[in-house]
Amino acid sequence: VPLRVRADQVGTGDAKFDYVVIGGGTAGLTIAARLAEFASVAVIEAGGYYETDYGNASVVPLLSLTGIDVIDPSEAFPHRPEIDWELLTEPQTNAGNRRVHYAQGKTLGGSSALNTMSYVRSSASAYQRWADLAGDSSYTFDNLLPYFKKSVRLTPPNLQKRNAVNATPEYDPNSFGSGSPLDVSWNNWVDPTISWLAKSLQAIGLVVNPKGWSSGDLNGGSWVPSTIDPAHATRESSQTSFLDYATGNTQLVVYPHSQATKILFDGTTATGVSVNTDGTVYTLSANKEVILSAGVFHSPQMLMVSGIGPKSTLEANNIPVIADLPGVGQNLRDPISVNVAHFVSTPNAQGIVANPATQPEALRQYQEEAAGPYSSAAGYISYERLTDELRSTLSDSTRAALAALPSDSPEVQFIAGTFLWTNGSAMGSMSATICNTFSRGSVTISSASISDAPVIDLGWFSDPADGDVLVAGLKRSRQAWASEPAQSISLGAEVIPGDSVATDEQLLEFVKANANMIWHPSSTCSMGKEGDKDAVVDSGARVFGVQGLRVVDISIFPFSLPGHPQASVYMIAEKIADAIKKGAQ
Numbered sequence: 001v002p003l004r005v006r007a008d009q010v011g012t013g014d015a016k017f018d019y020v021v022i023g024g025g026t027a028g029l030t031i032a033a034r035l036a037e038f039a040s041v042a043v044i045e046a047g048g049y050y051e052t053d054y055g056n057a058s059v060v061p062l063l064s065l066t067g068i069d070v071i072d073p074s075e076a077f078p079h080r081p082e083i084d085w086e087l088l089t090e091p092q093t094n095a096g097n098r099r100v101h102y103a104q105g106k107t108l109g110g111s112s113a114l115n116t117m118s119y120v121r122s123s124a125s126a127y128q129r130w131a132d133l134a135g136d137s138s139y140t141f142d143n144l145l146p147y148f149k150k151s152v153r154l155t156p157p158n159l160q161k162r163n164a165v166n167a168t169p170e171y172d173p174n175s176f177g178s179g180s181p182l183d184v185s186w187n188n189w190v191d192p193t194i195s196w197l198a199k200s201l202q203a204i205g206l207v208v209n210p211k212g213w214s215s216g217d218l219n220g221g222s223w224v225p226s227t228i229d230p231a232h233a234t235r236e237s238s239q240t241s242f243l244d245y246a247t248g249n250t251q252l253v254v255y256p257h258s259q260a261t262k263i264l265f266d267g268t269t270a271t272g273v274s275v276n277t278d279g280t281v282y283t284l285s286a287n288k289e290v291i292l293s294a295g296v297f298h299s300p301q302m303l304m305v306s307g308i309g310p311k312s313t314l315e316a317n318n319i320p321v322i323a324d325l326p327g328v329g330q331n332l333r334d335p336i337s338v339n340v341a342h343f344v345s346t347p348n349a350q351g352i353v354a355n356p357a358t359q360p361e362a363l364r365q366y367q368e369e370a371a372g373p374y375s376s377a378a379g380y381i382s383y384e385r386l387t388d389e390l391r392s393t394l395s396d397s398t399r400a401a402l403a404a405l406p407s408d409s410p411e412v413q414f415i416a417g418t419f420l421w422t423n424g425s426a427m428g429s430m431s432a433t434i435c436n437t438f439s440r441g442s443v444t445i446s447s448a449s450i451s452d453a454p455v456i457d458l459g460w461f462s463d464p465a466d467g468d469v470l471v472a473g474l475k476r477s478r479q480a481w482a483s484e485p486a487q488s489i490s491l492g493a494e495v496i497p498g499d500s501v502a503t504d505e506q507l508l509e510f511v512k513a514n515a516n517m518i519w520h521p522s523s524t525c526s527m528g529k530e531g532d533k534d535a536v537v538d539s540g541a542r543v544f545g546v547q548g549l550r551v552v553d554i555s556i557f558p559f560s561l562p563g564h565p566q567a568s569v570y571m572i573a574e575k576i577a578d579a580i581k582k583g584a585q
């Protein structure tokens, strides 16, 4: 893999730019590349190149689902400091006191270098809710669509390579663009287990959405597109797309393996960033603005160590207060998920590549044709509002909480999946994930130093509605497994959770002990109206109480959007870049 940034684009030491971007992740590289079209821009990134630092596991699509050991959520997770921040949360008091490892990309590309590449937009009603909370109608789906389109380049699925009549993707080509450097397409191999489980979801009434999920309707099922380079069947990240583009077309300067340690202020105006590269400390000055894109955990931490946050927290850590902003770090939303799994008779991609008899052909297919099991990425997902039957099992307060959401908002996401059990046998899984996280967590600091990890409380199950909805989702997953298509591949009784987990109390206990993240945390620097309890930035992503500073990443989503977030992260970076450009003209 070539190192992409030209030598003259790698920064060292003190310098001045129009814009200084903290974090070369998903949003950071996108906004930096766009700003560099008309201004001088620096990006400070703590990591380097994931292709060289982590190799095939971060590049080959199948391995993004199964081979990334770094996403292990257990406390005994494998340590990969070259690409992961190695964050460990506070014990989750409502979830078996578990401390979980929360993988976050520390590399050019950020978490787009570690994610499972699914490209999913949220529902029009969710963006309407965002617009209402931000007090800005430019956040409705129709008004955001140009930025969604601008941020991607769609390549239609290669049906010949997919070679699966039951898995032809349905989508609306009009909701995609063609000019962006970021490739979105479909994988070139379909896992047979997932095809059967997709049929099982359809059998219980979750029909295929004829437009896919990029047109504002997030209900029904779809073969999910991925951020994938369709020609080579390799991961597409903000690094392989926007950084590549900026390297070829702009004077963007990158500071890799460099940690931003503090945002510097003159009074309440941000003037630059203090940076540490291997012990050398220097200043990058911003003539115009500092853009903070350090992600959901590190953006609020950076604000706090720089003097912006709840006054009591800043004072307790001897940090001079630049702006008392109580919402910083306060509105963490983390959607959680549980699995229902059976042993299955169908082969899966992991099994094929693990078998010495079938691996050589799989390798040949991947290397020569960019196809076969190694090219397998995102599969089949369905969204739905709970059925009346399941809704009637919820508590009154949960029903009331759901009723307050927009009427077309999906409530549960089902992901048809497959993996290898510890004995090497193929398993099929039907996971249920809550679409609207009612529980609130927080991010705070333990010291004034950015070198000390942020203190993360995910707040799992702090609102009982999440457990209630997840139990209903688990029951629905069981209904899918009971359907004829799933039964035709199931090799017997349910393995996870197992038939002994039967009553509502047992199901809730199972859910609390076993639910896990799907790595979509958001909202720790929420967008809102000035003075609102959680509001940290206005609708232009400008931080309240100071000048010359914006936050542009997933931390500014005002709530956890149903769906998958990266599509909206790329979109928001495009949108704010455009707002800055228009303001600068």
Ligand SMILES: Cc1cc2nc3c(=O)[nH]c(=O)nc-3n(C[C@H](O)[C@H](O)[C@H](O)COP(=O)(O)OP(=O)(O)OC[C@H]3O[C@@H](n4cnc5c(N)ncnc54)[C@H](O)[C@@H]3O)c2cc1C
Binding pocket: 022, 023, 024, 025, 026, 027, 028, 044, 045, 046, 047, 071, 103, 104, 105, 106, 107, 108, 109, 110, 111, 112, 114, 115, 116, 117, 118, 119, 120, 258, 259, 260, 261, 293, 294, 295, 296, 298, 302, 450, 518, 519, 520, 521, 552, 553, 554, 555, 564, 565, 566, 567, 569
């Ligand atoms: C395992 C996993 C699977 C996922 N699967 C999907 C999926 O299939 N579909 C989907 O839509 N979303 C998925 N996501 C979520 C999605 O990838 C993230 O929401 C998105 O990438 C977040 O973008 P961001 O710009 O907010 O942060 P990031 O992309 O994480 O970028 C933050 C960057 O800031 C850098 N940084 C932080 N602090 C500093 C500092 N002090 N100095 C310098 N640099 C700093 C970091 O190193 C990082 O590069 C997944 C995430 C993970 C981790």
